[in-house]
Amino acid sequence: MAKVVSSGNENAATADRVLARLRLAAIVESSLDAIVAKDLNGIVTDWNAAAEAMLGYKAEEIIGRPITTIIPPERHDEEATILDRVRRGERLVVFETIRRHKNGRIVPVALTISPIRDDAGRIIGVSKIGRDLTEHREQQRQLAELQAELIHVSRINDMAHMVSALAHEINQPLTAITNYANGLRRMLSAGRTQGVEQALERVAEQATRAREIIQRLRNLMQKGKTEQRPEDMRETIEEAAALSRAAAPASEPPALQVQVDDDAATGVIDRIQIQQVLLNLMRNAAEAMQDVSAPRLSVRAQRDGDMIRVSVVDTGPGLPEDVRARLFQPFVTTKATGMGVGLSVCRTIIEAHGGEIGAEDASGGGTVFRFTVPAADASQHPRC
Amino acid sequence: MERARHNVVAIIDDDPAVLDSLQFLLIAAGYEVLAFGSAEAFLRADPPHVACLVVDQQMPDMTGLELIERRQDGVQATPALLVSSALTRTVSERAAALGASTLAKPLDEDDLLRFVAEHAAPAPST
Numbered sequence: 001m002a003k004v005v006s007s008g009n010e011n012a013a014t015a016d017r018v019l020a021r022l023r024l025a026a027i028v029e030s031s032l033d034a035i036v037a038k039d040l041n042g043i044v045t046d047w048n049a050a051a052e053a054m055l056g057y058k059a060e061e062i063i064g065r066p067i068t069t070i071i072p073p074e075r076h077d078e079e080a081t082i083l084d085r086v087r088r089g090e091r092l093v094v095f096e097t098i099r100r101h102k103n104g105r106i107v108p109v110a111l112t113i114s115p116i117r118d119d120a121g122r123i124i125g126v127s128k129i130g131r132d133l134t135e136h137r138e139q140q141r142q143l144a145e146l147q148a149e150l151i152h153v154s155r156i157n158d159m160a161h162m163v164s165a166l167a168h169e170i171n172q173p174l175t176a177i178t179n180y181a182n183g184l185r186r187m188l189s190a191g192r193t194q195g196v197e198q199a200l201e202r203v204a205e206q207a208t209r210a211r212e213i214i215q216r217l218r219n220l221m222q223k224g225k226t227e228q229r230p231e232d233m234r235e236t237i238e239e240a241a242a243l244s245r246a247a248a249p250a251s252e253p254p255a256l257q258v259q260v261d262d263d264a265a266t267g268v269i270d271r272i273q274i275q276q277v278l279l280n281l282m283r284n285a286a287e288a289m290q291d292v293s294a295p296r297l298s299v300r301a302q303r304d305g306d307m308i309r310v311s312v313v314d315t316g317p318g319l320p321e322d323v324r325a326r327l328f329q330p331f332v333t334t335k336a337t338g339m340g341v342g343l344s345v346c347r348t349i350i351e352a353h354g355g356e357i358g359a360e361d362a363s364g365g366g367t368v369f370r371f372t373v374p375a376a377d378a379s380q381h382p383r384c
Numbered sequence: 385m386e387r388a389r390h391n392v393v394a395i396i397d398d399d400p401a402v403l404d405s406l407q408f409l410l411i412a413a414g415y416e417v418l419a420f421g422s423a424e425a426f427l428r429a430d431p432p433h434v435a436c437l438v439v440d441q442q443m444p445d446m447t448g449l450e451l452i453e454r455r456q457d458g459v460q461a462t463p464a465l466l467v468s469s470a471l472t473r474t475v476s477e478r479a480a481a482l483g484a485s486t487l488a489k490p491l492d493e494d495d496l497l498r499f500v501a502e503h504a505a506p507a508p509s510t
Contacts, residue, residue, distance in 0.1 A: 171469035171489050172399050178490040179405035183412035199408055206401055
């Protein structure tokens with residue numbers, strides 16, 4: 001009898017297990033995330049409805065086939081690594097990769113992978129929970145597009161503020177060219193040739209001067225796709241400085257000093273966007289120093305760990321405390337004509353570079369704006 | 385011979401290329417020219433026998449208008465042509481009030497030389 005009782009208990013336990021398994025199966029089947037299991041040889045053993053929706057294969061089509069069916073060939077190595085790690089009992093949480101739909105479409109997915117153990121605790125397979133990132137990626141892409149658009153519009157707005165100053169700057173070489181040409185015509189019609197060659201050389205120099213100003217402007221107006229790549233920091237800073245000087249609001253442009261340390265020579269940046277930040281900071285500085293005698297502006301690039309720290313220091317009156325706290329919010333301005341979006345766009349740009357931007361009092365009075373961008377030779381942090 | 389003493393054209397512009405080219409043109413047109421890189425340099429030199437001035441408006445420290453105004457204080461005002469690449473109505477009106485002419489950059493050769501010819505005679509050709 002004891003045996004029967006015992007057997008009855010066993011039956012109850014078995015029934016519990018069966019119920020639990022059914023409940024689990026129902027949960028798995030109704031999950032919005034794809035849930036897939038495979039054995040240690042990489043053969044698919046379970047496949048829920050969400051997996052079918054995400055990857056196009058029906059359970060009966062894929063169960064018994066290798067998991068590599070849904071893994072693009074260039075990611076097959078990745079699968080071997082995952083299996084190794086799971087065999088060691090490791091649990092990999094949220095692993096972003098790509099899978100291939102039955103129709104060939106590449107699906108970006110976030111995977112959570114864990115080992116499946118038998119009753120004795122031995123690892124007999126792997127379960128994967130996958131979330132389709134297509135929509136998430138699309139949202140990210142749209143957000144990045146909007147952000148790029150905002151940055152570009154703001155840059156055009158910056159340019160608009162500079163237009164009359166830049167027109168003057170381009171008019172100067174044109175004036176010189178006109179004068180030389182008229183003088184040359186008079187000389188030649190009088191049969192005089194002395195000094196002609198030198199004057200022609202000056203004409204060419206002035207044409208180059210005008211072209212360079214226009215080229216710099218055109219570069220900034222350009223929409224282009226945003227691209228962060230190794231760039232010479234000194235050139236980047238000096239080009240921006242030349243434009244900002246051309247467009248200085250004061251009759252007396254501030255004396256400018258640029259210092260770039262050797263270990264801060266190359267940054268991984270979107271050159272035009274960083275010049276946009278520099279132009280904004282330099283213009284703000286020039287405006288802050290409008291009533292200051294002997295205004296000085298210095299731009300310095302220094303190494304700071306894996307980053308390059310760029311400081312723009314002015315000798316103006318400094319920032320009021322309340323303004324400084326809200327400085328990088330949109331629509332905060334101390335200027336009658338400003339929209340107040342300049343610095344918030346600067347922050348957007350710097351954060352897209354993985355850097356930070358801030359302002360503080362300069363040691364000798366005035367304000368220092370600092371921002372960081374990645375150095376080209378920063379140590380790599382591989383991501384899993 | 386009496387007029388020959390007043391044949392020098394003084395030009396004042398802070399942009400070295402514009403200054404050099406203007407000097408080149410006026411010399412090619414037969415004038416004797418004194419060139420200055422700033423209003424201060426001109427005032428310091430205070431050259432005698434200047435027939436007329438060609439002055440740039442946008443200069444640091446002292447603008448063209450300020451220089452012309454300063455010269456008005458003298459017993460005899462020197463005829464002046466104010467040049468600028470951004471001639472606003474305000475600037476033109478102030479110049480007119482001071483008895484000065486105005487001309488936009490880049491300079492129209494005929495307008496420039498007409499002004500100069502009104503006040504200076506070409507140097508004897510060499």
